[in-house]
Amino acid sequence: MADVAYVRARSGPTLPPPLMRRGPVGWARANLFSSRLSSAATLAIFALCAWALPELFVWAVTRAVWSAPDGALCRAHQDGACWAFIAHKLDYFRYGSYPQGQRWRVDSVEAIGAVLIVWLLWPRAPRRGFAAVLFFIVYPIVGFVLLHGAVSLRLPLVDSQLWGGVFVSLLTALVGIVFSLPIGVLLALGRRSRLPVVKAASVVFIECVRGVPFIAVLFMAENMLPLFLPLGWMLDRFLPPLVGTVLFAAAYLAEEVRGGLQALPRGQYEGAQALGLGYWRMTGLVILPQALALVIPGIVNNFIGLFKDTTLVASVGMVDFLAAIDNSFKDPAWSGPTLLTTGYAFAALFYFVFCYGMSRYSAAIERRLAPGKRQ
Amino acid sequence: MTDARAQRASIASDPRWRAFLYQTALAAALIGLVALAWSNAVANMQARGVPMGFGFWNDTAGFDINQTLIPFSALSTYGRAFWVGLLNTLLVAVISIALATPLGFAVGLARLSPNWLLSRLALVYVELTRNTPLLLQIVFWYNAVLKTLPQPRQSLSVAGVVFLNNRGLYLPRPVFGDGAWIIGVALAFALALVVALAVAGRRRRVETGRPSSDVWSALALVVGAPIVAFFAAGRPIGVEFAQLVGFNLRGGAEIHPEFAALTLGLVIYTAGFIAEIVRAGVNAVPAGQSEAAAALGLHRRLALRLVVTPQALRLITPPLTSQYLNIIKNSSLAVFVGYPDLVLVFAGTVLNQTHAAMQVMAVTMGVYLAISLIVSFALNLFDARNALKER
Secondary structure: OOOOOOOOOOOOOOOOOOOOOOHHHHHHHHHOOOOHHHHHHHHHHHHHHHHHHHHHHHHHHHOOEOOOOOOHHHHHOOOOOEHHHHHHHHHHHHHEOOOHHHHHHHHHHHHHHHHHHHHHHOOOOOOHHHHHHHHHHHHHHHHHHHHHOEHHHOEOOOOHHHEOEHHHHHHHHHHHHHHHHHHHHHHHHHHOOOOHHHHHHHHHHHHHHHOOOHHHHHHHHHHHHHHHOOOOOOOOOOHHHHHHHHHHHHHHHHHHHHHHHHHOOHHHHHHHHHOOOOHHHHHHHHHHHHHHHHOHHHHHHHHHHHHHHHHHHHHHOOOEHHHHHHHHOOOHHHOOHHHHHHHHHHHHHHHHHHHHHHHHHHHHHHHHHOOOOOO | OHHHHHHHHHHHHOHHHHHHHHHHHHHHHHHHHHHHHHHHHHHHHHHHOOOOOOHHHHOEOOOOOOOOOOOOOOOOEHHHHHHHHHHHHHHHHHHHHHHHHHHHHHHHHHHOOOOHHHHHHHHHHHHHHHOOOHHHHHHHHHHHHHOOOOOHHHOEEEOOOEEEEOOEEEEOEEEEOOOOHHHHHHHHHHHHHHHHHHHHHHHHHHHHOOOOOOHHHHHHHHHHHHHHHHHHOOOOEEEEOOEEEOOEEEOOEEEOHHHHHHHHHHHHHHHHHHHHHHHHHHHHOOHHHHHHHHHOOOOHHHHHHHHHHHHHHHHHHHHHHHHHHHHHHHHHHHHHHOOOOHHHHHHHHHHHHHOOHHHHHHHHHHHHHHHHHHHHHHHHHHHHHHOOOOO
């Protein structure tokens, strides 16, 4: 006992209870006020939101002009959005100058496309292969006949000069994806090929297109495609930008597909060869179905990029959605300072809903395909 | 007989023979296609009276450009217009990269912050910028923000030094007098000294283990030396302010709204993508790395700097490179706001005036390809230096 230097005889002061870790207070302490810097950031952001959100609400709802015959009322309400302008121009934004009585044709092309895309992208939908055939082969023909018209079917011809608005944006993106996917798959296979000439041709095409801005590709298609055709051939005004879009998208898709091809284990190739399959049957029956399923998220992300890039076709004279909005600002009856912000806000909302929705879809597929969770 | 059959089979299904056949066919088809396109192009160009060579390069351009880094007038040549456009493209790309990188890193780190509000705010930024077209953002800044600013006579001004109106942003411009070079020399000396000290300090740390990084004295040296030189040389740098002359502001350094809108759009859009790259890179470093650093007794900040950041950077640089290339390529959206970049000046105006589509497009594509190759090459070198040194 004598060895013990110190033995505590009395109990120490009672410690305060530990900080609350549960419930809203505990959550706020951990996530909003964990340190002095964090608290400062929280207060600053809170102040920002407290100022900006009501301001935004007032601009978009309470002080906004919801209906008006022309721009006069909007010019009077400088501190509110002019939704009346959007309502008034909505048909122009959707169809451009497509003739009034024929707009059901645009609607039906859009509806068929929507049904086919949902069918194709819904993981549990039955017979997706059939949907793919419809989408990649039948749909482009039906769509072209409906939009352009065919005298024998009693559909009056509609000159592509009149096409415009949302439907041109969708059309460009859809044509881009429908035609570029097969080309992109071929380019990706070519790039992985053991044949040097095939490989070199694919690499040169892919890298040249990917190294150049989309606008330059569009300018090139616009200026050089007519030169490459025999003397006297005329092209529809729409064709060069669409060709440019397809070539541009194909180069990017090729790299996406190549990623899927590289992700497949060698055993798949070797197994197919051991079964005695030749190159095309091995590729078509074993490799591509797996590789393409792997890169669906990448393809969807590519499509989002392509959809945003379709705004650039305005540089060669196509009237896409954004160009339609810009055109509508020139209407003297609807001029005014609030129109610009309203129009761009509407465009932003449209693109955001579209792109965000698709990015959620691709993220969900990616989670399904994640290692360990594959179904 | 079996031999003969084997021989026959081997000719039909010999992979080398078939490879040769396929490739010859493809090469012939490609060459034929190119030859056909070429002959058509020549016929078309002759029919339209388009010049065949690069003779137009030294012809007088006859148009003016409102924003140039090198002197240009309507009497200059098409060749000079090309250089003006190229330099303008590089200018907007370099400035956008320099601004988008820190903004993107800040947003990406904010996304990772333990503060819930801050990370949500960063998330909103990322989703909004990534899911709306870049062109929409650029025309929004140009038409809805910068062009609706007041007229020059009603300029917004900060203390009569900085002016902002719908013609641009006007900043004071330094005017270098005689002897201004002394300041540059002083700055160069200070920088050299700082580098030498850092190298020596690093060697001492390796030898003795004593930390030696004195940021403050280095900063004082770099800032202080030019200031001392400025006064010692008799204040050779003056400042020129913008002044209202007639209906417009004259003098000072002017930033045109076209340039500003393009830069704003590129920076804000690309920063959203960089933020996601940074977040993914930092998240990909296993938690065990920072735990191990903590177990070694490294302070959290040191662990971040010495353990997490280098590993994250290795994952961040390749996608960051492609974002930089995207900025360079997307700078061609200048076409929509009228900023005179390579595409607008050269592939636009020069092409329309000379009709030499083939030559102009070939040069334009070549320039973009060359820039892409140079940037990827430089960043690959950087990657190779940072790569894991494995045995």
